[in-house]
Amino acid sequence: MAKFHGFIGFVTVEEKGTAPGVYIEVLTERPCNGDILRNIRRWEGSQKVNEDLTIDNRFSILADEYAINHIHVMRYLKVNEVSWKILSFEIQRPRIILTVGGVYNGN
Numbered sequence: 624m625a626k627f628h629g630f631i632g633f634v635t636v637e638e639k640g641t642a643p644g645v646y647i648e649v650l651t652e653r654p655c656n657g658d659i660l661r662n663i664r665r666w667e668g669s670q671k672v673n674e675d676l677t678i679d680n681r682f683s684i685l686a687d688e689y690a691i692n693h694i695h696v697m698r699y700l701k702v703n704e705v706s707w708k709i710l711s712f713e714i715q716r717p718r719i720i721l722t723v724g725g726v727y728n729g730n
Contacts, residue, residue, distance in 0.1 A: 626658060662680050682720070682721045
């Protein structure tokens with residue numbers, strides 16, 4: 624298995640202090656280490672000029688308490704300066720298995 628070092632993006636929604644009822648997304652990135660379990664890439668055909676690159680990779684990361692407690696707000700995994708959208712996760716203490724898909728276009 625190949626090793627990797629990257630970042631996990633956690634996105635929480637908080638009320639903005641300037642006006643009641645106005646919420647903003649707050650991004651927190653935390654470093655992570657782990658193993659690449661599966662590494663598959665494919666081009667998605669579409670009506671666009673350039674096809675979209677999609678990956679169907681699985682990563683096994685070492686989970687700390689913050690990751691376990693905030694797993695519901697994990698949005699992306701950044702590897703080699705590209706943020707990939709987290710599609711699903713599986714907790715296998717002390718690890719979390721993440722399946723990622725297309726490029727994350729959030730924040």
